[in-house]
Amino acid sequence: MSQSSEPDAPFVSGRIGDCFLRLQKTGRRALIPYITAGDPDIDTTLHLMHDLVAAGADIIELGVPFSDPVADGPIIEQAHQRALARGVTLPDVLNLVKDFRRNDHETPVVLMSYLNPVEIMGYDCFSRMASASGVDALLTVDLPAEDADALLTSLRAQKLEAVFMVAPNTPDERIASICSRGGGYIYAVSFKGITGASRLKTGDVQARVAALKKMTDLPVCSGFGIHDGASAAAVSQVADGVIVGSALVKELAAFQKVDAAREAVSARLAGMRQAMDELAASRRPSAAQEA
Amino acid sequence: MPVRNKNIQPPHECTSVNMPDDRGFFGDFGGRFVPETLMPAVQEVAASFEQALEDPAFVAALDQDLADYVGRPSPLYYAQRWSQELGGACIWLKREDLNHTGAHKINHAVGQILLAKRMGKTRIIAETGAGQHGVATATVAARLGLECVIYMGSRDMKRQAANVYRMKLLGAQVIPVETGACTLKDAINAALRDWVTHVDNTFYLLGTVCGPHPWPRMVRTFQSVVGREARRQILEKTNRLPDALIACVGGGSNAIGLFYPFIGDKDVKLFGVEAGGLGVESGRHAARFSGGRKGVLQGCRSYILCDEAGQIHESHSVSAGLDYPGVGPEHAWLHQQGRAQYPSATDDEALEAFRSLARLEGILPALESSHALAFAAKLAPRLSSDKNIIVNLSGRGDKDIDTVARIDGIESMRDTEDKL
Numbered sequence: 001m002s003q004s005s006e007p008d009a010p011f012v013s014g015r016i017g018d019c020f021l022r023l024q025k026t027g028r029r030a031l032i033p034y035i036t037a038g039d040p041d042i043d044t045t046l047h048l049m050h051d052l053v054a055a056g057a058d059i060i061e062l063g064v065p066f067s068d069p070v071a072d073g074p075i076i077e078q079a080h081q082r083a084l085a086r087g088v089t090l091p092d093v094l095n096l097v098k099d100f101r102r103n104d105h106e107t108p109v110v111l112m113s114y115l116n117p118v119e120i121m122g123y124d125c126f127s128r129m130a131s132a133s134g135v136d137a138l139l140t141v142d143l144p145a146e147d148a149d150a151l152l153t154s155l156r157a158q159k160l161e162a163v164f165m166v167a168p169n170t171p172d173e174r175i176a177s178i179c180s181r182g183g184g185y186i187y188a189v190s191f192k193g194i195t196g197a198s199r200l201k202t203g204d205v206q207a208r209v210a211a212l213k214k215m216t217d218l219p220v221c222s223g224f225g226i227h228d229g230a231s232a233a234a235v236s237q238v239a240d241g242v243i244v245g246s247a248l249v250k251e252l253a254a255f256q257k258v259d260a261a262r263e264a265v266s267a268r269l270a271g272m273r274q275a276m277d278e279l280a281a282s283r284r285p286s287a288a289q290e291a
Numbered sequence: 292m293p294v295r296n297k298n299i300q301p302p303h304e305c306t307s308v309n310m311p312d313d314r315g316f317f318g319d320f321g322g323r324f325v326p327e328t329l330m331p332a333v334q335e336v337a338a339s340f341e342q343a344l345e346d347p348a349f350v351a352a353l354d355q356d357l358a359d360y361v362g363r364p365s366p367l368y369y370a371q372r373w374s375q376e377l378g379g380a381c382i383w384l385k386r387e388d389l390n391h392t393g394a395h396k397i398n399h400a401v402g403q404i405l406l407a408k409r410m411g412k413t414r415i416i417a418e419t420g421a422g423q424h425g426v427a428t429a430t431v432a433a434r435l436g437l438e439c440v441i442y443m444g445s446r447d448m449k450r451q452a453a454n455v456y457r458m459k460l461l462g463a464q465v466i467p468v469e470t471g472a473c474t475l476k477d478a479i480n481a482a483l484r485d486w487v488t489h490v491d492n493t494f495y496l497l498g499t500v501c502g503p504h505p506w507p508r509m510v511r512t513f514q515s516v517v518g519r520e521a522r523r524q525i526l527e528k529t530n531r532l533p534d535a536l537i538a539c540v541g542g543g544s545n546a547i548g549l550f551y552p553f554i555g556d557k558d559v560k561l562f563g564v565e566a567g568g569l570g571v572e573s574g575r576h577a578a579r580f581s582g583g584r585k586g587v588l589q590g591c592r593s594y595i596l597c598d599e600a601g602q603i604h605e606s607h608s609v610s611a612g613l614d615y616p617g618v619g620p621e622h623a624w625l626h627q628q629g630r631a632q633y634p635s636a637t638d639d640e641a642l643e644a645f646r647s648l649a650r651l652e653g654i655l656p657a658l659e660s661s662h663a664l665a666f667a668a669k670l671a672p673r674l675s676s677d678k679n680i681i682v683n684l685s686g687r688g689d690k691d692i693d694t695v696a697r698i699d700g701i702e703s704m705r706d707t708e709d710k711l
Contacts (some may be wrong), residue, residue: 066589067603068476070483071326078468089600115324117601142324142587147314167328169490174330178397191489192328 015108015136016161016184019058020240027284030185031056031232031273032221033248034112035265036063036079038088040116042096044258046148048265049100055266056273059173061139061243064093064113071141073196075246078253079129090117090126094133108136110163110184112196115143123154131158137184139163145178152181165189168208172215179216185241188222196246200225202234209238228268229275236276244272310624315504315591318627321620323503324587329441329483332490337505339410344512347402349405356401357516360434361391363398365517367524367681372644372651380534380674384654384684385521392427394657394686395517395545396498400427400499402513404435407494414438414489417496418482420447420475420541421612423455423686429463439463442481446473447611453488472605475541475615479589499542500619503590507620514548521681522552525604529679535560535670538683539662540633541577541612543619545685560632563622564666566608567635577606579618580626580633588616593623608643609638609694610658612686644668645688645695657686658694 023030033052037045049060065083067074090113097109111130118126118140130138137160142152145164155162161183166175169192179186188209191199205222210219222235223243232242248265255261315321315337323333343349357363365386374382387395389521407415415432418441419425425441432439441458445467448455458465471477479502486495500507500514518536525533537552538546540563553559568576576582579594588603596604596616608614625631636644644664648654656664660683667682674680690697 066601067471068480070480070589071487072330073484084602091600116595116597116603118593119587120584120599120601141326142590144323144325144327144330147322147324165327167326167331169331170327171331178327182313189328192490194484197488235308 014159014161015106016059019108020185023058028280029236029239029276030058030219030221031276032059032061032223032241032243033057033269033271034061034063034245035248035252036076036083036222037096038065038083038086039249039252040082040258041086042088042092044262046096046099049078050054050103051262051266052269053104055269057107057269058241059108059110061112061245062093062097064090064102064111064117066114067113068174069257073193073194073246075196075250075253079249085168089265090121091129094129094135096131097135109134110137110139111135112139112141115140115170116153123151127158127160131160135160137161137163139165139187141165145181148181163187166212168192168204175212177219180220185219185221186212186216187243188220188239190222190224190226190235193224195224195251197225200231202231205235206238209235213238229271232272233275233279236279242272242276244269249251293651297537310621311504311508315507317507317621317624320593320623320627321504321507323590324592325483325503325590326487327424328490328501329486332486333503333505335410336406340406340505340509342408343409348604352404353360353405356405357398361397361401362389363516363523364520365389367521367528368527369517370652371646373647374671375669376647376651378669379671379676380678380680381676381683382671383525383533383679385517385681387517387545387683387685388654388656388660388687392423392430393549393689394423394427395514396424396427397430397500398516398548399513399544400424400431400496400508403494403496403509404431404437407437407496408435410494411495412492414440414493415496416440416442416482416493417498418442418475418478419498420444420478420614421610421657422447422451422458422690423612423657425458425463425465426454426461428498429458429461432463433461440485441465442468442478442485444468444473444478447475449450450475450611450694451690452693465704469524473603474611476603476617477659483589484491494617499544500547500621501542501589501591501593501617507591510544511547511551511621514544515551517545517548517683518550518552521549525679525681532556532559534558534674534678534679535562535680536683537562537564537663537670537680539564539613539659539685540618540622541566541615541659543551545683546573547621549681549683550625554625554630561625561630562666562670563633564608564662565633565635566610566613566662567640568607568609570637571635575607576635577613577615578635579616581635583616585623591620593618593619593620594626609641610662610691612657612659613662621676634666636662640665642695642698654684655688656684657688658691660685661688
């Protein structure tokens with residue numbers, strides 16, 4: 001089920017393309033943590049972003065707080081509410097990325113947002129500000145690819161990528177349409193449900209990701225339900241990257257003291273990095289380890 | 292069994308308006324802004340709905356249910372004493388309050404449940420604000436023996452305790468929603484999360500002309516029986532078209548149901564009345580057109596209550612059914628085209644209309660419908676007595692007597708909540 005040779009070089013450019021190129025050279029898979037910007041406050045998020053990179057993150061997905069996050073489960077919904085209680089909104093998130101870029105010019109940052117904050121700011125205005133802040137891509141949770149052309153025009157004018165999701169029940173003809181509009185990577189949702197649910201069946205995910213990879217040249221990264229080293233490693237057997245959100249946000253919420261929370265998040269991510277890299281190392285000497 | 296009235300026809304026979312397009316857009320409004328996991332489901336519902344409309348057996352079954360189960364056609368009643376007291380135009384009430392379960396919501400519930408059954412779904416979910424849509428959904432699910440889960444904001448459950456009990460009697464599971472303002476918007480979020488998770492066997496029986504395509508079109512189609520009957524009835528009674536139509540607008544299902552068959556009749560003025568709450572200037576209202584902006588919420592682009600950063604504002608209204616920060620995309624389009632106007636009525640104005648209709652006509656209207664009546668009370672005196680206004684009396688007010696009693700200083704007449 002795994003690939004018998006290295007995949008074609010992804011055509012994605014910019015920081016995200018560079019990132020996958022580096023990973024490909026070393027035979028490693030991308031580890032992509034998600035945190036909600038402003039949870040528990042903007043300063044902590046800035047520290048956390050650097051922590052995540054130190055713990056092995058290749059790309060960071062940064063959630064834009066929204067009052068009605070319908071695709072998210074209670075863990076991330078509460079993170080949105082904590083951030084909103086601090087008054088954190090889209091302009092603050094863009095400033096946060098600008099601050100992050102003072103010390104990190106390499107790690108791609110993908111904003112994950114519901115459409116309304118972007119819509120209210122205006123597609124052009126958002127794209128200009130996001131590009132100037134050092135954002136690399138936007139993933140709009142509730143915008144179907146087929147209806148995204150106006151947003152895509154604005155994003156592309158500023159050399160920003162649009163990351164789209166593919167669900168387990170997305171039919172093939174829509175996958176083609178999504179992949180033709182998408183950039184950066186394809187976010188393969190691992191099960192039908194909301195974020196943070198425990199419905200992950202790694203065998204199913206592996207089969208679907210393998211099928212998906214045949215349909216696109218973009219890197220395919222899988223997320224939803226990945227919560228520890230074992231699940232991250234299992235998914236990374238076939239996926240180009242592994243996205244982890246609720247498991248980190250949960251750690252973050254479990255500690256009163258910020259320092260302890262930061263340590264716990266780093267430790268959780270580092271455990272996943274280690275499990276994924278061990279698997280990659282075991283695979284590298286011979287290509288004969290087909291599952 | 293003979294079909295008594297042809298209640299459903301393809302929409303192009305009703306009006307010149309040929310919207311939405313196949314992606315659900317009314318101009319810039321509408322669409323289907325849902326997470327990817329729901330896209331295949333939303334498209335499946337859209338395709339199944341269009342097929343069903345072409346199937347004479349489906350249409351016949353719907354017509355029969357509307358006649359024999361809902362009790363259609365509902366009367367068009369001339370409110371003579373109230374009209375005379377106001378002094379001006381004649382006010383006609385479209386008596387949707389006389390439908391089975393006491394509101395217009397049953398019209399789209401019988402239609403959607405037939406579609407759910409046709410699609411082989413075994414589990415029905417719905418959101419509810421005032422409880423009328425939840426009751427209508429629980430009713431039709433009971434009749435077809437389908438599992439039924441209703442999401443309801445915990446604040447609305449307190450306001451509408453009798454309806455909560457009614458749903459439970461009908462065999463539905465009512466799940467309290469404790470997020471946000473604990474009202475209709477939060478119940479829709481919870482229902483969407485349920486649907487994402489159980490999309491294979493579950494039909495989302497959405498209760499208004501909001502949400503992703505095809506619901507604005509589908510609910511309109513099922514509700515437009517109201518306007519088709521009203522059009523025929525007023526022609527029979529007065530020999531001409533009415534001068535104005537008035538309906539309250541929460542999501543806007545009863546309003547679009549009345550308006551839609553008249554949209555091509557350019558001389559018929561259309562008024563959708565929003566909940567002004569404590570007054571639009573107070574910030575505590577549900578007046579999306581005068582106090583909101585264009586944005587995307589819960590599946591569609593429309594006018595919504597939100598701040599300059601795109602965060603959704605909580606709405607306020609004395610009536611749970613109008614307490615929603617979004618409005619159906621077709622209303623947004625009618626507003627933009629200038630075809631319909633959207634004034635608002637405050638809590639106090641609605642309560643005054645509630646009392647007037649009770650005293651003068653012996654009808655207790657729903658607090659939602661009372662907003663439409665409140666605007667009729669302003670409009671009628673400005674028109675001469677040869678003019679006719681149709682108000683959609685979308686529901687009965689029995690569910691609201693606890694709320695009105697509390698406003699009157701009478702403490703809870705029966706503590707329904709404790710007995711559930």
